[in-house]
Amino acid sequence: MGTYAMTGGASGIGAAIKQSLRDSGHQVIVVDIVEADIIADLSTPEGRDAAIAGIRAAAGDGLDGFIPCAGIAANVPDGKLIAQVNYYGTVELVEGLKDLVAARQGAMVLISSNSAPHPTNDEFVDLLVTGKQDGALALADTMETQPVYSGSKRALARWMRRNTADYARDGVRMNAVAPGYTRTPMTRQVEEDPTYGEAIKAFVASIPVGRPGLPEDIANAVCFLLGAEGGFICGSVLFVDGGHDAEFRPDQF
Numbered sequence: 001m002g003t004y005a006m007t008g009g010a011s012g013i014g015a016a017i018k019q020s021l022r023d024s025g026h027q028v029i030v031v032d033i034v035e036a037d038i039i040a041d042l043s044t045p046e047g048r049d050a051a052i053a054g055i056r057a058a059a060g061d062g063l064d065g066f067i068p069c070a071g072i073a074a075n076v077p078d079g080k081l082i083a084q085v086n087y088y089g090t091v092e093l094v095e096g097l098k099d100l101v102a103a104r105q106g107a108m109v110l111i112s113s114n115s116a117p118h119p120t121n122d123e124f125v126d127l128l129v130t131g132k133q134d135g136a137l138a139l140a141d142t143m144e145t146q147p148v149y150s151g152s153k154r155a156l157a158r159w160m161r162r163n164t165a166d167y168a169r170d171g172v173r174m175n176a177v178a179p180g181y182t183r184t185p186m187t188r189q190v191e192e193d194p195t196y197g198e199a200i201k202a203f204v205a206s207i208p209v210g211r212p213g214l215p216e217d218i219a220n221a222v223c224f225l226l227g228a229e230g231g232f233i234c235g236s237v238l239f240v241d242g243g244h245d246a247e248f249r250p251d252q253f
Contacts, residue, residue, distance in 0.1 A: 006068070029058045042070050080137045110160050179213060181242075
């Protein structure tokens with residue numbers, strides 16, 4: 001059986017991914033701010049460094065896969081915090097663990113969102129993807145949080161696509177999933193938020209398959225992309241959203 005590492009495994013989608021991998025007999029090293037093998041705050045450079053060091057110490061000679069799942073939603077009122085966790089808390093760990101995954105010819109699955117194509121600030125996305133962290137965080141501080149969230153998830157998908165070929169040549173197969181609305185403790189907070197709640201309820205009612213996503217729906221897709229069955233899938237963004245993206249953007253293919 002394999003050895004996997006992930007962030008954000010304490011609840012929601014991350015907990016479902018963790019459980020699915022462990023049910024298949026794999027070892028899973030979990031980073032989170034609570035209830036994890038490695039406690040680390042991914043919103044800070046020090047926390048990201050500690051997460052990388054902790055995973056490296058626990059993983060030994062390599063990882064079969066890495067899933068950076070930690071993230072925060074748009075109901076958090078701090079745009080800078082959203083960018084720090086969602087983007088830098090993913091990309092810096094992917095870069096810091098690349099060699100461990102390459103050692104086992106493994107796979108990484110990033111967590112984007114079907115909000116990634118939604119309106120955002122293009123300059124913000126460009127600053128993230130091109131490594132201009134100070135500028136990106138300063139701009140995030142001036143933006144509404146929903147465009148920061150969608151921009152952080154678009155930047156993740158774009159960064160993944162830009163780096164896919166080089167990572168693949170080095171032995172790391174990299175993809176992303178783009179969940180739609182998924183019932184988790186985090187999204188329930190948004191659904192109950194006085195600012196976003198009514199809009200979220202209408203959004204859920206419009207899902208073409210007729211129900212919200214479950215954490216297990218996303219976990220199934222992630223585990224497929226990690227496994228041998230997905231071995232020729234590389235650089236893809238898989239929308240797991242009940243048909244919403246196809247409905248919203250039918251001709252963008």
